Structure formats: structure tokens, C-alpha cells
Amino acid sequence: MDHFAYKDGVLHAENVPMSTIADAVGTPVYVYSRATLERHARVFREALDAVPRKHIAFAIKANPNLAVLRVLAREGYGADIVSGGEMQRALAAGMPAQDIVFSGVGKTRAELAAALEAGIGQFNIELEEEGVVLAQIAQEMGRTADAVLRVNPDVDAGTHAKISTGMKENKFGVPIDQAGWIFARLATLPGLAMRGIAIHIGSQLFDLAPLEAAYGKIGALMRDLRAAGHVIDRVDLGGGLGVPYERDKIPPSPADYGAMVARATKDWDATLYFEPGRVIVGNAGVLLTRVIWVKPGVIRPYVIVDAAMNDLARPAMYDAWHDFEAVAPTGEHFVANIAGPVCESGDTFAMARDIDLVKAGDLAVFRTAGAYGATMASTYNSRPLVPEVMVDGDRFAVVADRIMPEAIIAAERMPDFLQD
Ligand code: LLP
Numbered sequence: 001m002d003h004f005a006y007k008d009g010v011l012h013a014e015n016v017p018m019s020t021i022a023d024a025v026g027t028p029v030y031v032y033s034r035a036t037l038e039r040h041a042r043v044f045r046e047a048l049d050a051v052p053r054k055h056i057a058f059a060i061k062a063n064p065n066l067a068v069l070r071v072l073a074r075e076g077y078g079a080d081i082v083s084g085g086e087m088q089r090a091l092a093a094g095m096p097a098q099d100i101v102f103s104g105v106g107k108t109r110a111e112l113a114a115a116l117e118a119g120i121g122q123f124n125i126e127l128e129e130e131g132v133v134l135a136q137i138a139q140e141m142g143r144t145a146d147a148v149l150r151v152n153p154d155v156d157a158g159t160h161a162k163i164s165t166g167m168k169e170n171k172f173g174v175p176i177d178q179a180g181w182i183f184a185r186l187a188t189l190p191g192l193a194m195r196g197i198a199i200h201i202g203s204q205l206f207d208l209a210p211l212e213a214a215y216g217k218i219g220a221l222m223r224d225l226r227a228a229g230h231v232i233d234r235v236d237l238g239g240g241l242g243v244p245y246e247r248d249k250i251p252p253s254p255a256d257y258g259a260m261v262a263r264a265t266k267d268w269d270a271t272l273y274f275e276p277g278r279v280i281v282g283n284a285g286v287l288l289t290r291v292i293w294v295k296p297g298v299i300r301p302y303v304i305v306d307a308a309m310n311d312l313a314r315p316a317m318y319d320a321w322h323d324f325e326a327v328a329p330t331g332e333h334f335v336a337n338i339a340g341p342v343c344e345s346g347d348t349f350a351m352a353r354d355i356d357l358v359k360a361g362d363l364a365v366f367r368t369a370g371a372y373g374a375t376m377a378s379t380y381n382s383r384p385l386v387p388e389v390m391v392d393g394d395r396f397a398v399v400a401d402r403i404m405p406e407a408i409i410a411a412e413r414m415p416d417f418l419q420d
Pocket of ligand 1: 059062103104137165200202203204205238240241275276277278279314318327341371372
């Protein structure tokens with residue numbers, strides 16, 4: 001459930017009409033609902049009530065906006081980070097370093113050192129050599145890194161190829177059949193405290209069966225490692241739960257997921273770590289846009305909006321569906337293509353979609369844009385970097401400015417050899 005709804009025929013975020021935001025901030029703009037964020041954070045946590053010991057680390061990559069992170073920090077969420085920059089954001093938003101988990105297949109030595117310096121709670125090691133280097137750096141700094149080994153369980157998550165991570169050809173984790181000896185070697189290294197194991201098999205998952213299969217595999221590995229004398233007190237189950245991008249395609253609920261987790265991990269006697277991203281923020285955001293033209297097409301009209309693939313990359317990158325709704329619908333519909341102004345045919349949000357009838361100047365939203373939306377934006381075609389707004393009841397605030405071309409150009413330099 002989210003807090004974007006029509007009141008008096010106009011789409012609101014909580015109590016604020018979208019048109020008020022468009023008038024104040026312009027378009028395109030991402031709009032987040034604080035109440036929705038809080039609700040999702042609570043629903044996900046409560047779905048895991050049956051898990052006796054747990055830590056929830058929001059996958060910051062889904063939405064790293066500081067205001068969003070502050071809301072989640074207040075809900076007791078930590079952070080799953082994949083770069084030094086994301087660590088800076090988590091800390092700046094007030095998340096305790098101990099609550100931060102550092103994932104990612106290409107952490108640099110500088111990032112590892114900075115994370116040790118900050119005192120983060122867990123490193124998710126992706127390859128043997130990374131563990132060796134982390135141990136060395138930690139020793140040099142007189143510290144001990146709490147770490148888990150990320151395992152690739154070779155499970156097909158049944159999602160888009162570009163967001164599958166748990167098959168053996170993927171770059172993530174160590175092969176599960178090599179995890180035993182790699183863990184054993186890393187466990188001998190001073191500077192490293194090997195606490196457990198981790199997996200993450202993919203994103204936008206609609207089927208719990210592959211997740212349950214992966215949990216079964218990692219559970220067996222946990223028992224093998226314990227039998228070999230290792231202490232396993234943490235198991236990181238990753239993220240991945242899907243969200244409905246189309247109103248009639250419903251993913252498993254957090255409650256379904258929680259029931260499966262409770263069943264699959266019964267008697268594990270470990271602290272379970274979770275790294276949800278999309279399920280927390282996806283439906284807590286929309287991309288508000290204005291129709292520039294309705295261009296007659298040869299086959300059907302093109303609705304040209306002022307948002308483009310540089311603002312919301314998901315349709316161009318993953319053929320993703322985002323529901324499109326007029327802010328003040330008339331009740332009439334038409335079948336149209338929806339595209340942005342960027343000079344690529346790939347800058348198309350939808351083809352042959354039955355949508356609210358819109359005309360030039362109308363406002364509309366792309367729904368479910370709170371996850372992997374603003375954070376994947378670019379300035380391609382020298383367009384401004386899209387701003388973000390957060391709504392809280394009947395008030396709202398700009399939580400990320402629109403970065404204008406002047407500011408972007410100001411960061412570029414003309415070299416001496418071109419000065420003449
Ligand atoms: N943990 C790890 C290690 C991950 O790699 C990811 C996502 C997550 C957690 C969070 O997954 P979530 O709960 O959000 O599904 N840009 C793509 C999604 C990329 C996901 C990458 N990893 C998209 O727009 O669909």
C-alpha cells in the first residue's frame with residue numbers, strides 16, 4: 001500500500017497535489033512519500049517477526065537520497081553499501097557504522113581501509129584474495145574486520161538476466177563448492193574475524209522457490225562449516241523481493257517471504273542479515289513529468305514527456321514497465337507510445353500502451369519509481385540532473401536539487417593546449 005492517491009480527481013502524494021509540486025519545483029522531478037517509506041520499512045520488519053535475531057540493512061543502491069536514508073535510519077535500518085560513496089551517505093544520514101554491511105565485487109584497497117577506519121559492522125567478501133588483502137590492511141591498522149564470505153549458490157532466480165546474480169557464470173561470490181576451503185583459509189588470517197556466509201541471487205524476484213532453494217544450499221554449507229569447527233553466527237540472505245510495476249502482476253508479499261524465511265531457517269541459530277532495497281522504496285516514489293507534445297505517429301501517437309531515459313533508465317535498460325497515470329485524468333483513454341526527448345529510439349517508456357488520455361501541458365507520473373530511479377539518472381544530452389522531493393503529510397521539501405547544465409559545465413576544464 002502506498003500514499004499516492006487521487007483526491008478530488010487529482011493525484012496526491014499524501015496530502016499534497018502533484019500539481020503543487022510541479023508548480024513549485026518544475027518537472028521532471030522524483031516525488032517520495034515519507035509515510036509510504038515508513039510503512040514499507042515496518043511491514044518488512046514485522047514480516048520477519050518470527051526470526052529471533054536479525055539485522056536489516058537497506059540496500060542503499062536502490063535509493064541513496066539522504067532524506068530517504070534518514071527516514072530508514074529512524075526505523076532502525078542499517079545500510080548495505082557497495083562503495084565508499086555509499087558509506088559516506090549512510091554515515092551522513094546518521095546510520096551507525098556498526099549497522100553497515102559492505103557488499104560488492106570490486107572494493108578497492110582505499111575503500112576497504114576507509115570502511116575499517118569508520119568501523120563498519122560487516123564486510124561481505126566476494127573472493128579469496130579480497131579477504132587476504134582486507135586482513136592485511138586491518139592488521140596494519142591494528143583492527144579486526146568482521147566478515148562473511150559471499151557464496152554463489154548457482155541458482156537461477158528467474159528474473160531479468162541483467163539483475164540475476166546467483167548463477168555460476170555471474171561475477172558474484174565464490175562458487176559454493178569451493179566455499180569450504182576458502183572460508184577455512186580466511187578463518188586462519190589475523191585481522192579477519194570470519195563470522196558467517198552470505199548470498200544474494202538477484203533482484204525483482206517474483207518466485208520464492210529459487211530463494212528457498214538458495215537458502216537450503218547456504219543452510220547446508222553453514223552446517224558443513226560448523227562441522228569443520230568454524231563458528232557461524234551470521235548468515236546474510238541478501239535482498240531481492242520484487243515489487244508490482246504493473247497493477248495486476250502481484251509479487252509475493254513481505255509476509256509470504258517472512259513465512260518462507262522462518263521455515264527455511266528454523267533452527268539455524270544465527271543472526272540473519274537482510275538487504276532489501278526495491279521492496280522498501282520502489283512504491284514510495286513516482287517520477288512526475290509533463291507532456292511536451294502528443295505527436296501524431298504513423299501507427300499510433302507518441303506522447304513526448306519531459307522525463308527521459310537519463311532520468312529513469314529502467315525501461316531502456318531492462319525493458320521495465322512503469323505504470324503511467326495522468327495527474328488529473330479525464331476518464332478517457334487512448335493507445336499511445338510514451339517517449340522522452342533524448343535522441344535515441346531507446347528513450348521510450350512504453351509502446352502501444354492503453355493510458356489515460358493526455359494532451360500537451362498535462363502532468364503525469366511514472367509509478368514505482370522510488371527504487372533505481374534518481375540514483376541511476378545521468379545528464380546525457382546535457383539535460384539537468386533530475387531533482388527529488390519528499391512529501392510529509394501536507395508539507396514537502398526539495399531533498400535533491402536540480403543540477404543545471406551550468407553547474408555541470410563549471411566542473412569541466414579547458415586544457416592549456418586549447419586556450420589559444
Ligand atoms: N544486496 C545485494 C548484494 C545486491 O546486489 C542488491 C541489488 C540488493 C541487496 C538489493 O536488491 P533489491 O532488494 O533491491 O532487489 N538497477 C536494477 C537493480 C539492480 C540490483 C542490484 N543488486 C533495476 O533497476 O532493476
